Amino acid sequence: MSKSKPTETLDSRLRKLRGRLRDAGHDALLVTNPVDTRYLTGFVGDDSWTLVPAKRGQPIVLSDNRFEEQIKQEAPHVKAVMRKQSLADELAKLADRRNLQRIAVQCGHLTLAQYDAIGKKVGKRRLQAFEDGLLEQRAVKTDDEVRLIRKAGKIQxxxxxxxxxxxxxxxxxxxxxxxxxxxMRALGADGVSFPSIVAADANAALPHAIPGNRKLKKGGIVLIDWGAKYKGYCSDMTRVIGLGGMKPKMREIYQVCLESQLAGIDAIRPGVKLTDVDAAARKVIDDAGYGDFFGHGLGHGIGLDIHEAPRLSPLAGPGVLEPGHVVTVEPGIYLPGVGGVRIEDDVLVTARGKQVLTDLPKSLESAII
Structure with a gap:
């Protein structure tokens, strides 16, 4: 894959965002989601805001001197303001100095307390709720982003x-x-994509089980859902292990779940409805009589966040898959008090079809160790 220069990628991201801001008549966007700040500027720290002017000009990171050197290293192309007062006070100064009358805000990443604090300093009439389109923009990955997701998957x-x-x-x-x-840390990961799920036997019937004191048993199963993060980008997989064997019921639902996952992966290609991918996998489980035991969507996008657009779900709406989407495919069957199976891989949507980015064995035979 070709590599683009980081600044070129960031410039392209900002151009797309600025176009949407100008079309909506806004003067600037206040970015309060730290993941979006990283996406737009390269700065990884927290407790900071970014102001993106709708017209040309550097993004302005509002931060404090804990991050001054870090911003210089990670985002030398931005203007940094090290606050002497609150973030809202510094934003008000910038808004007055630049005559910003319509400041778009990320409602999904702004608490009521923050909104009130900003409104008192800036004036609520200048604040405009705005669907900034960054979720959809971030959903389509560049070659460089796919490379980082691949690396995270290799580590995990x-x-x-x-x-x-x-x-x-x-x-x-x-x-x-x-x-x-x-x-994963020792192999080069920044950290984990999310707290790992390790669920033995009946605990595997809990889709988001928290690892505890339950001991693994010979002949029992262990569901493991884990992910690595590499340079900010997440991977996500699930496998089920049988320790020396697997009971007949677990073998049965394992095979159904595997066939469901393969059907979901097979349905992936550009232009396919998100709901249709979910339906292709769900039909296998429904036909096997376990539809009532598959209660979540088939998958989700991954990137800088572990859950991103698009969603593969009956509730996904009218959206379709596009080249550059990276999604999980993770059907599950969960039998209360007995156990559960979920099998998950990460899949890239390509111009002509798809490419599975994770490739650990997942046959029933390989699951028994």
Whole structure:
């Protein structure tokens, strides 16, 4: 894949955003979501806001001297204002100095307390709720972004392969999670995409189980949902392990879940409705009689956030897949008090179809160790 210069990528991102701001008649956008600040400027810190003028001009990062050197290193192309007062006070000064009369705000990332504080300093009549389009923009990944997601996936898969030599009956769920997260860090990850899920036996029926003191048993199952973050970008996978065997019911739902996942992946290509991808996978589980035990959507986008657009779900609306989307495909069957199976991979939508970015074995035979 070709690599573009970071500043060229950031300039392109800003141009698209500024076009939407001008079309809506806004003078600037106040970015309060730190992930969007990273996407638009390269600055990774928190407790900071970014003001993006609708016309030409550097983005302005409002921060404090804890981050002064970091901003110089990560985002040398931005203007940085190290606040002496509150962020709202500094924003008010900028708004007056630049005669900003219509400041768009990210309603989804602004608390009521923040909105009130800004309104008191800037004037609420100058604040405009705005759908900034960044979710949709971020959903379409560049080659460089895909490269980083691939790297995150490679790290998480290497850690899992090491885990297979470590895991054994008698260990606690929390021990397994700790080992996996340590190895991802040691292999070069920034950190984890989300707190790892390690769920043994009946706990695997909880889609978002928290690893605890339950011990792994010989002949039992372990559901592991984990992800690495590399240079800010997330990966996300789920596998189920049978420790020396797997009970007949778990074998049955494992095979159904695998066939469902393969059907979902097969349905992915540009122009396909998000709901149709979900339906293709869901039909397999419904036909097997387990439809009532698959209660969540088929998948979600990944990137700088672990949950991004687009969604693969019956509730996804009229959207379609586009080249550059990276989505998870993760059907699950959860039997209360018995156990559950979820199988998940990350899939890139390409110009002509798709490419599965994660490739750990997932046959029933490979799941039993």
């Amino acid at each position: 898969q290497e850690a899992f392969i090491e885990l297979l030599d470590f895991i054994e009956p008698g260990q606690r769920e929390s021990e397994v999670a700790a080992f996996l997260e340590y190895r």
